[in-house]
Amino acid sequence: xxxDLKQDLQEITSGFADGKIFLIFETxxxxxxxxxxxxxxxxxDTNILVLKPGEENKTIEQVMEVWNVLGxxxxxxxxxxxxxxxxxxxxxxxFAAGTLKRGxxxxxxxxxxxxxxxxxxGGKSGVNFxxxxxxxxxxxxxxxxxxxxxFLRTLDRENLxxxxxxxxxxxxxxxxxxxxxxxxxxxxxYDEEELERLIWRSIEIKTAVVEEDxxxxxxxxxxxxxxxxxxxxxxxxxxxxxxxxxxxAVAYGMVKEALLSHHKLGLPMAxxxxxxxxxxxxxxxxxxxxxxxxILLEWMKFDKKNRNNRINFSLIxxxxxxxxxxxxxxxxxxxxLK
Amino acid sequence: xxxDLKQDLQEITSGFADGKIFLIFETxxxxxxxxxxxxxxxxxDTNILVLKPGEENKTIEQVMEVWNVLGxxxxxxxxxxxxxxxxxxxxxxxFAAGTLKRGxxxxxxxxxxxxxxxxxxGGKSGVNFxxxxxxxxxxxxxxxxxxxxxFLRTLDRENLxxxxxxxxxxxxxxxxxxxxxxxxxxxxxYDEEELERLIWRSIEIKTAVVEEDxxxxxxxxxxxxxxxxxxxxxxxxxxxxxxxxxxxAVAYGMVKEALLSHHKLGLPMAxxxxxxxxxxxxxxxxxxxxxxxxILLEWMKFDKKNRNNRINFSLIxxxxxxxxxxxxxxxxxxxxLK
Numbered sequence: 001x002x003x004d005l006k007q008d009l010q011e012i013t014s015g016f017a018d019g020k021i022f023l024i025f026e027t028x029x030x031x032x033x034x035x036x037x038x039x040x041x042x043x044x045d046t047n048i049l050v051l052k053p054g055e056e057n058k059t060i061e062q063v064m065e066v067w068n069v070l071g072x073x074x075x076x077x078x079x080x081x082x083x084x085x086x087x088x089x090x091x092x093x094x095f096a097a098g099t100l101k102r103g104x105x106x107x108x109x110x111x112x113x114x115x116x117x118x119x120x121x122g123g124k125s126g127v128n129f130x131x132x133x134x135x136x137x138x139x140x141x142x143x144x145x146x147x148x149x150x151f152l153r154t155l156d157r158e159n160l161x162x163x164x165x166x167x168x169x170x171x172x173x174x175x176x177x178x179x180x181x182x183x184x185x186x187x188x189x190y191d192e193e194e195l196e197r198l199i200w201r202s203i204e205i206k207t208a209v210v211e212e213d214x215x216x217x218x219x220x221x222x223x224x225x226x227x228x229x230x231x232x233x234x235x236x237x238x239x240x241x242x243x244x245x246x247x248x249a250v251a252y253g254m255v256k257e258a259l260l261s262h263h264k265l266g267l268p269m270a271x272x273x274x275x276x277x278x279x280x281x282x283x284x285x286x287x288x289x290x291x292x293x294x295i296l297l298e299w300m301k302f303d304k305k306n307r308n309n310r311i312n313f314s315l316i317x318x319x320x321x322x323x324x325x326x327x328x329x330x331x332x333x334x335x336x337l338k
Numbered sequence: 339x340x341x342d343l344k345q346d347l348q349e350i351t352s353g354f355a356d357g358k359i360f361l362i363f364e365t366x367x368x369x370x371x372x373x374x375x376x377x378x379x380x381x382x383d384t385n386i387l388v389l390k391p392g393e394e395n396k397t398i399e400q401v402m403e404v405w406n407v408l409g410x411x412x413x414x415x416x417x418x419x420x421x422x423x424x425x426x427x428x429x430x431x432x433f434a435a436g437t438l439k440r441g442x443x444x445x446x447x448x449x450x451x452x453x454x455x456x457x458x459x460g461g462k463s464g465v466n467f468x469x470x471x472x473x474x475x476x477x478x479x480x481x482x483x484x485x486x487x488x489f490l491r492t493l494d495r496e497n498l499x500x501x502x503x504x505x506x507x508x509x510x511x512x513x514x515x516x517x518x519x520x521x522x523x524x525x526x527x528y529d530e531e532e533l534e535r536l537i538w539r540s541i542e543i544k545t546a547v548v549e550e551d552x553x554x555x556x557x558x559x560x561x562x563x564x565x566x567x568x569x570x571x572x573x574x575x576x577x578x579x580x581x582x583x584x585x586x587a588v589a590y591g592m593v594k595e596a597l598l599s600h601h602k603l604g605l606p607m608a609x610x611x612x613x614x615x616x617x618x619x620x621x622x623x624x625x626x627x628x629x630x631x632x633i634l635l636e637w638m639k640f641d642k643k644n645r646n647n648r649i650n651f652s653l654i655x656x657x658x659x660x661x662x663x664x665x666x667x668x669x670x671x672x673x674x675l676k
Contacts, residue, residue: 060402064467071468074639099437102464102475126440129402130409137440138476301412 005109005148006040012107012144013042013080020079022070024093026053029085032154033111042082047073051089055238058088058128060136066096070104080105080143086112087246091134094125098140105143111151113163114247117170117202122210122220131239132302133231139214147199149192160187161282162247165226169254170202172275173222174209176320178202183278222322224314226254229290229337232299236289244287251279252286260336261315264326271319293337297330343447343486344378350445350482351380351418358417360408362431364391367423370492371449380420385411389427393576396426396466398474404434408442418443418481424450425584429472432463436478443481449489451501452585455508455540460548460558469577470640471569477552485537487530498525499620500585503564507592508540510613511560512547514658516540521616560660562652564592567628567675570637574627582625589617590624598674599653602664609657631675635668 013021021043025034030050049069051062070081081104083093090108097106110116126137152160164187171179178201185198206223213220230246230253237244258275261267289295300311311333314324328336351359359381363372368388387407389400408419419442421431428446435444448454464475490498502525509517516539523536544561551558568584568591575582596613599605627633638649648665655661666674 060398064398067467067474071470071473099474099476101473102462102477124440129405132409135409135439136405136437138437138478139440140476 005037005146008146009040009042009082016080017078019044019047020075021082022047022049022073022075022079023082023084024049024051024066024089024096026051026057026085026089028053029089029111033084033151036150036154037084037148051092053085053088055088055128055133055243058092060127060129063092063096063099063127066093067100070096070100075100075104077101077104080107082107082109084109084111085115086110087115087118090115091124091126091137094123094140094142095127095137098125098138103140107144107146108142109146109148109151111148112155113152113160113199114166115163116147116152116199117163117166117206118246122206122223123214131235133235149196152192152195157187158245158248161251162245164282165247165251165254167198167202168279169223169226169250170205172254172258172316172319173225173314173322174205174320175201176318178205179319187282218324221312221314221324224324225316225322226250226257228300228303228311228313229253229256229296229333231303232296233287233290235299235302236292236295237287240289248283251283252290255279255286256290256336257313257315260313260328260332261317263332263335264313264328265315265317265323267316267318274319291337293334296337297333300333343375343484346484347378347380347420354418355416357382357385358413360385360387360411360413360417360419362387362389362404362419362421362423362427362434364389364395364423364427366391367427367449371422371489374486374488374492375422389430391423391426393426393466393471393581396430398465398467401430401434401437401465404431405438408434408438413438413442415439415442418445420445420447422447422449423453424448425453425456428453429462429464429475432461432478432480433465433475436463436476441478445482445484446480447484447486447489449486450493451490451498451537452504453501454485454490454537455501455504455544456584460544460561461552469573471573485541487534490530490533495525496583496586499589500583502620503585503589503592505536505540506617507561507564507588508543510592510596510654510657511563511652511660512543512658513539514656516543517657525620556662559650559652559662562662563654563660564588564595566638566641566649566651567591567594567598567634567671569641570634571625571628573637573640574630574633575625578627586621589621590628593617593624594628594674595651595653598651598666598670599655601670601673602651602666603653603655603661605654605656612657629675631672634675635671638671 023043081097083090090110094106097104123139123141126134129135168182171182209220230250234244234249255276258272262272310327313326313328314322315326316322361381419435421428428448432444435442461477461479464472467473506520509520547558568588572582572587593614596610600610651664651666652662653664
């Protein structure tokens with residue numbers, strides 16, 4: 001956690017020559033976050049890229065623009081790329097940096113709660129392709145990830161809640177105590193110190209899992225709890241032009257996958273109800289799409305986690321305990337989506 | 339080295355489900371090499387991609403076509419991509435596989451001498467961008483690299499010589515005895531067993547260097563001997579529309595960098611002459627471009643190996659002994675290019 005981003009950044013960037021550091025924003029973080037760090041005077045204005053925001057611009061075409069600008073500005077293996085934004089920006093920026101000249105160093109500074117919790121560890125990067133989320137990408141550790149709580153002040157409640165879902169997930173798969181704390185935490189007028197502590201605990205969980213299984217052969221898949229159905233819901237909502245925030249999709253996905261966990265692993269119905277109630281309280285009732293099982297199943301078939309055309313889940317057998325590589329049949333999935 | 343490619347491939351592919359193995363050729367290797375292995379019956383015809391050949395098609399656009407075809411055919415993390423071709427094809431195919439869904443397994447089967455010696459180890463992949471060679475790429479180990487000597491029978495002498503330059507380089511940077519053997523080896527009507535032994539020794543040298551320094555912080559840079567000037571010559575020759583084969587460019591680059599080695603590291607003039615004579619005998623007199631130092635220097639400034647705008651060389655202080663990270667001034671480079 002970074003109390004003094006200016007000092008931390010100055011320390012790490014002092015090893016890089018003048019003109020070799022590049023900042024990448026998108027227009028939102030440029031407008032809202034750049035003013036908070038402008039006085040750091042990290043780089044000349046010519047070394048700042050401002051990209052188009054949003055999932056619809058998380059494209060290989062925008063990556064090519066980054067390659068073009070960085071390449072033309074003589075970025076080389078002694079360069080450093082600093083990505084400042086939400087998950088879309090850090091994913092895209094890290095992929096562009098990670099593939100230019102077979103890999104430049106990069107630092108990610110997530111500016112949303114979701115990006116802090118979800119995208120800050122693990123080294124995943126990527127862009128969308130053929131309408132599929134993160135279809136193209138690499139796994140490559142950034143040099144550093146800095147968290148800077150003041151950036152969260154730029155977020156509205158929907159954005160905060162979107163990130164909060166990943167924290168709830170961390171509790172559900174690995175830490176019952178964290179889940180209990182998050183259930184009662186007051187996100188309206190939150191205490192920044194307290195939120196910082198909870199973010200930190202969520203990141204710890206994710207980092208431990210990632211370090212134990214960097215190549216995602218086993219336990220790391222537990223991070224996908226709620227994501228198989230959640231991603232399908234997110235893709236469909238994007239497809240029909242009413243995009244659902246990632247965290248909302250994952251939250252609703254966790255409710256359905258909790259029910260699937262009951263059927264497949266015997267998760268007690270009391271726990272399923274506990275999860276459903278807590279998530280409904282925070283996120284409201286799910287959209288009607290969530291019960292359109294035929295449509296969602298079509299999306300699930302494209303999931304990167306599938307092997308040999310079977311649909312693969314990470315499910316919980318208790319709150320705070322996850323099991324991976326659980327294959328569910330079409331009928332079982334339909335039952336959970338009812 | 340693979341004596342029985344069919345058996346080796348069947349062993350390794352037996353772990354992959356039906357329909358999940360893809361072969362990638364370009365039109366040349368499709369015409370010349372596919373007939374040699376058609377009877378292996380590795381995959382159904384629908385799982386074969388045939389790309390456009392040549393450096394000019396080593397583009398991100400062609401990578402996007404591969405992503406499209408593989409993605410549409412439901413390639414997933416249980417899939418295997420087998421790249422069959424020269425360096426252009428294996429570089430591009432390995433990059434496409436290495437970035438689709440954040441990385442599918444791939445096997446490279448180089449079909450040219452150059453690709454066998456140069457591209458078979460190290461896990462480098464890439465495509466050209468903004469007119470720069472391998473500007474975009476990743477470093478990622480393929481599952482396997484298979485060498486199959488019969489593919490070399492499809493090559494003409496120029497193509498063979500292009501690969502031979504990388505073997506000469508292996509001798510020059512690390513093994514004087516190999517250099518002496520290669521100098522007297524008869525490439526006209528060569529003995530296949532003997533060539534196989536020499537290829538194998540060259541690969542051993544490269545593999546040892548790569549394993550010692552996978553991230554290219556130190557000794558691995560020795561593989562760049564001849565390549566700083568060689569790449570510039572190659573880029574310029576491509577730019578003016580008379581592309582020089584990679585190995586020829588490297589061979590001429592080694593002659594000039596041997597002279598630079600004399601100036602910077604005291605490589606004896608007798609060794610410089612030995613190298614010049616052997617290379618002229620094999621490759622003929624260098625093109626006039628090689629003395630156009632201003633033009634070549636412009637290309638060198640874009641070299642990925644540069645740091646902080648200094649031009650960086652790997653040079654030899656004796657035949658069989660290389661030193662890396664030698665920075666040369668503009669004047670010193672001009673002197674060597676005279």
